[in-house]
Amino acid sequence: MQLTKTEEQLMQYLWEKEKAFMKDLIEAYPEPRPAATTIATLLKRMADKKFIGYKLYGNSREYHPLVKKSDYFSKHMSGLIKTFFNDSATQFASFFTKESDMSEAEL
Amino acid sequence: MQLTKTEEQLMQYLWEKEKAFMKDLIEAYPEPRPAATTIATLLKRMADKKFIGYKLYGNSREYHPLVKKSDYFSKHMSGLIKTFFNDSATQFASFFTKESDMSEAEL
DNA sequence: TAATTAATTCTACATTTGTAGAATGTACTA
DNA sequence: TAGTACATTCTACAAATGTAGAATTAATTA
DSSP: OOOOHHHHHHHHHHHHHSSEEHHHHHHHSOSSOOOHHHHHHHHHHHHHTTSEEEEEETTEEEEEESSOHHHHHHHHHHHHHHHHHTTOHHHHHHHHHHHSSOOTTTO | OOOOHHHHHHHHHHHHHSSEEHHHHHHHSOSSOOOHHHHHHHHHHHHHTTSEEEEEETTEEEEEESSOHHHHHHHHHHHHHHHHHTTOHHHHHHHHHHHSSOOTTTO
16 A cells, blocks of 8 residues: 555655654644644554554554655655666666766766 | 556556557556556546647547656656655765665666 | 447446544643 | 643545446448
């Protein structure tokens, strides 16, 4: 199962904070903030998908990531490379150095 | 508007072929192939999203991409870098060389 | 020309995603 | 302790996505 774009956004905030209560995550959003129940739904779905976990404190939860940002990113990258470069890192690298703003020197 | 995963898959086949009739695209799929109407729906949606165009030949259409694979890929990459590295190519590069299978030498 | 092949359009429907109101419960605070 | 702040669960619903049957049409072929 994959995170959707909206869920990914929320995940970003959680990665930044490392752990957080719902309130903190809501505050991370720029105005106009989504409704609290919207976030609650997202958190629930993300927990179902096993991307986040939580510790109970009274009736509320302190959420934390279950996947590392780097792992998540890597998975995306390899997916992208697989899809677009037939899984050839070399093909990717040559495209990358040609097309990107980065020069080989920078790398 | 974005392509969905399924649409992207179909787009891959079209990029490979450069232009194709529906039949050719269906044949590109491994068994079990999706129903022809499924492909037809996808092609229609992709045309609506302006990712593909077509030339009429009798009652049928020869489809072709309207966006280059490299452009599409680049957009994805920058999106990914923006999301995960706060738009810093340098941060990305350092992560990349550290985490990937590719060495700097390879690049 | 009758049968076959390919494509298109229309319609349909289950699932997933984005968003949030209402009701309810707990915990801190004046 | 009564009010306020925060969280949770339940329910709901529109839009997007994945998938495809039925009907119709055009082109090809036996």
